[in-house]
Amino acid sequence: MACHTEAGGDGLAAAQDTAASTPAPRRNRLVLGGISVGPLHDVSLEIEPGEIVCISGESGSGKTRLLRAIADLEPHRGEAAIGADRRAAVAAHCWRGWVMLVPAESSWWGDTVLEHFLDPVPGSLAAFGLDEEALDWEISRLSSGEKQRLAVLRALSHEPRALLLDEPTANLDPDLARAVEAWLRDYARRECMPVLWVAHDRGQIERVADRHFAIRGERLEEHPCRRD
């Protein structure tokens, strides 16, 4: 994809070298500045590399629209940046390839799973309770839970720099949900990837979140988290 020539590779590295030799993990800090969309007004947030920030709220409170706005899928006010790259300065498809949204309901257009994937993260299929042959499966035979897990893995196979997850375990049974949570938790840490995670299950938020915000009217309200 054209991203590599436009903003990836050398150009980016050079830009960051001049930016006073930032340590590598800082490159992937996700910064949201004054985002207003739907009921939400002026949301600003900084997510450190490897940090998982959970957002909860009633249905209709604008969680999904916030994620869509960050991924630049609908018109809104405000700005965002990942590392040294300001969203307004990069092509939209590059931005979405870096700051990747995994929607609650995934869409599939090819006949088999494989057509939608680049190379999956090694070991991730097994960790998500899927066979290694899952990539050869036909889309029409997938259950909703399989689709949901594969959608997360599909997104990771495109090697994003940040992840926006919209209730990624909603269709999974509790054991599987825990396995997926734990793996994502480790993965985000290991890859220094900031994650914005929309969740409504309190237990899940306790387990994965470094910070937790609840939507109150037009603002985000920080709630204490058990773990730092």
Added chain:
Amino acid sequence: MSEGLIDLTWWKLAIGAALVVALAVVTHLGRLGLSRDLLIAATRMVIQLAIIGFVLETLFAVAALHWVALMAIVMLLLAGREVMSRQKRRMTGGWAFAIGTGSMFISAFAVTIFALAVVIGPAPWYTPQYAIPLLGMLLGNTMTGVALGMDRLTDSTWRQRQVIEGRLMLGQTWSQAIGDLRRDAMRSGMIPIINGMAAAGVVSLPGMMTGQILAGSPPALAVKYQVLVFLLIAVGTGFGTAAAVMAASRRLFDERQRLRLDRIGAQGTQG
């Protein structure tokens, strides 16, 4: 050429009209519920053709470039309106009309002028006996292609919003995300002319060739004209549909490559 031509007197047309009236009576008695539409359509057809006959007689008599051009532009605008009215979900803000008319202008007009100036070569090139019927055939077919292509594109985009956005989320460009739908739209615009060419002479005798033969032209010449017209129509429809589908698909995304369904008016039932 017109030596063998049998004149049609008015009372002979009246016989044809009487047959239609008879059909209307039968469908009315049989409660098939078509008689009203049938009579209205037949009456409209007679009036419209009578007017165009009068206009053409006048135009042929004058044969001045600006009158021919005026006629051509009126035909183009009417075709643009027709394209718009055939959209189930048309693009808002006059874009349906603008894209339809614009793409017919660059395809049907260009091909007609090219054919007149380079291929057929009447003197002067805008001789209305050639220019107007040729443009009419090209516009009519291009219009069908453009209308089908745009309708298919907007309708399938509306239905497949999730897939398009799903592809955008994975970092695809707008062009990749809508590529499949664009191909489908192009295909549905081109199918009628492709089928028409495939069936020509085997299943159906093309109208223009039939008319020329009825008018006393030797079949070989009529066939040559028909071949030319088919080729021109294919080219005009192809370029016109491609231009319309490209322009319309671009318009469905904004400068940040977001899918903008608010640019399609919701008409009729939700998909």
